[in-house]
């Protein structure tokens with residue numbers, strides 16, 4: 040099946056990723072560990088842009104950027120080159136941003152996503168390194184603000200801007216692209232996606248192969264999908280009414296779910312790019328083979344291996360390989376129990392319970408997962424009880440074995456069930472007669488009695504089989 | 513005014529009395545100054561001198577007073593680039609050179625006047641008013657490090673630091689009859705030097721004699737990881753203090769004796785070259801054909817970089833701040849009120865040169881010319897050891913004479929800017945007079961071959977007496 044893309048939709052994304060796993064900022068020695076700190080405590084003359092301060096390039100940031108470039112199948116530039124992007128804004132301590140221009144660290148790569156018609160390639164135009172501005176905090180709402188406070192803790196953090204080709208054909212593909220990108224970055228260990236400001240996206244979209252419109256400042260994956268859905272609808276309506284689409288930049292109003300025009304092409308700023316005189320080019324071509332060696336197994340390769348090595352289906356393999364921590368967790372569990380059981384319990388049950396509680400996989404131990412799977416597969420507790428155990432561990436703590444005992448979840452012994460079956464049949468001759476006379480539903484009544492007698496600890500299916508066997512003797 | 517004393521003389525005085533007494537006597541001299549060379553005095557100077565005495569500090573500059581240009585960051589001491597926009601700014605950190613000087617035991621007396629943001633050749637555009645030339649108080653001391661040169665010439669301090677973007681150390685050295693060195697780009701860390709045009713400028717010392725220049729270089733030069741353009745290379749500058757130019761091959765670029773050169777300046781420089789011949793050197797004329805384009809290239813690059821470097825002065829974090837109903841209005845007004853005419857002119861021209869549609873025509877072209885100018889130097893210095901030329905085509909002009917004619921001011925830099933474009937080192941030494949005003953001889957060397965030009969300058973000094981003449985009131 041080939042996706043026809045009936046509305047001629049082209050979507051490209053520019054994603055800003057903050058490399059918050061680096062120890063220091065891009066051009067100074069300030070710590071990046073500011074997220075829980077007081078404002079303006081992780082600053083120095085360089086990231087404050089004080090007169091006379093000079094930038095020094097963080098080599099590890101360059102290494103991370105090369106790693107990202109390689110993971111996105113890009114070619115890597117021979118030597119680094121930085122430019123100044125000149126514009127005035129209160130969050131910029133120097134009123135220019137040091138960034139990369141015509142020689143980005145990485146270019147011409149691709150990401151494979153799960154597209155509308157199966158595997159779909161999204162081209163990566165470029166990935167470049169730049170510094171994060173400070174954070175502005177308005178005192179009150181933006182239009183009625185009495186003043187603005189500037190927190191420079193974020194100033195000078197390393198950003199990687201990853202620009203895609205307009206290869207996505209629906210908002211869903213755009214979301215899939217973002218998820219895939221996040222998954223790859225997660226594997227590389229270059230950022231913690233859960234921290235504030237870790238990943239931001241700008242989107243550009245056109246319909247009927249027409250002019251593209253840029254949408255700025257979208258803060259979440261869901262936001263991207265919503266903004267695109269709205270914008271595509273707006274453009275189609277505009278054309279249907281005989282209007283034209285002009286090249287412009289629009290802002291996404293998250294609260295109202297609409298895009299609002301910010302500026303047209305004509306008032307686009309002239310950034311007066313020129314090479315940053317304070318940074319000399321750094322030759323990185325020789326680093327590439329070494330960095331390539333440090334690349335981990337990436338999501339696509341891992342998924343294929345899971346399907347092959349553990350005989351998992353595509354859905355399970357995909358779900359288990361999105362996050363590196365989950366993949367590692369699964370593999371640890373799969374060492375101890377049947378991998379297929381491990382896949383079901385980790386992917387279908389545990390992940391759901393974690394998501395519901397907004398917890399990461401760190402909230403559950405491999406040891407506990409193995410214990411739960413073993414209890415179920417050894418037929419000692421029912422599946423329902425196993426879910427109960429997982430929930431209890433997450434909500435109240437404790438070890439599975441203890442919880443099973445404390446709650447009395449162990450399945451009752453076979454002879455107790457057998458006794459209950461005998462009793463139920465003996466005590467309900469009418470129901471037995473009805474069933475034998477052809478009333479199928481009467482069987483449920485008898486099974487229900489068995490369950491009552493065993494206080495629900497018997498497996499319902501097992502009880503049913505036993506009643507049937509007895510009646511058919 | 514006090515008599516000129518060199519570093520060794522000061523060390524003797526300290527040995528005879530104390531660093532505190534020496535510092536106090538300089539402070540007293542400065543108190544009577546008529547030239548407006550200092551902008552801010554450091555009130556801790558006397559305490560530092562006292563500490564050096566009590567510690568028995570043994571650093572190479574223990575107790576030696578020094579003056580620092582207004583654009584070099586000094587922790588706890590106002591650093592304003594002689595601009596209104598930086599009024600009230602006190603750096604929370606020391607420039608690399610200041611750290612080195614403090615370690616060496618130097619006593620920073622205060623900050624010296626300059627053209628606002630180092631943009632000028634006369635020190636007239638300072639927010640603190642003009643500095644006067646000690647040789648003739650109706651004349652400018654040169655610029656932009658006019659304060660640093662004038663206070664040395666006036667005997668108010670033995671040595672000082674300036675900065676040289678397009679001649680800002682060498683021009684005032686020549687105009688004030690002192691020695692000034694512009695080191696090779698990358699030789700001295702720029703960390704803490706407030707940028708005017710980063711790709712061109714270097715901090716440089718000024719003194720009454722070549723030996724003191726070498727002594728200061730031994731302290732302030734050297735690698736600093738905080739400046740990416742700093743070069744890791746060991747050198748002892750005082751090793752070059754030898755009276756020996758036997759076999760030295762001098763190149764004399766014809767283009768540096770062009771139209772508009774003062775006859776007496778020309779004669780003084782040729783006399784100096786003859787003197788070198790007498791001392792055992794040989795000379796040949798060399799051609800540097802792209803010199804005539806250097807000035808245009810220099811100003812485009814310098815102004816382009818400046819337009820970006822000076823963008824940070826917006827009143828948000830430090831310095832002067834105007835009132836305004838929102839940030840953009842506040843920042844615009846701050847800049848409108850805080851910058852002087854010449855600074856605004858250069859920011860506007862630089863902004864224009866970098867603009868879409870003009871970027872290739874001006875900025876890129878200027879970079880290409882810069883490469884050609886650099887190739888001129890490479891070629892010329894392939895056959896000779898050093899180049900010699902007038903530092904300035906004419907002696908110091910009258911205060912107010914050129915301030916309203918920026919183009920004629922820019923033209924005065926014709927012999928100094930090519931050196932910054934090429935990044936090579938150059939020293940200006942006194943070589944005679946035009947009337948009562950000193951003339952400077954510029955000795956230019958190969959990249960990182962400071963020792964060749966220091967040696968030539970030192971030998972010249974040993975065999976002449978130009979440097980022993982004092983301004984009338986200092987003598």
Ligand SMILES: [Zn+2]
Pocket residue numbers: 064067068069081082083084085086087195
């Ligand atoms: Zn910092």
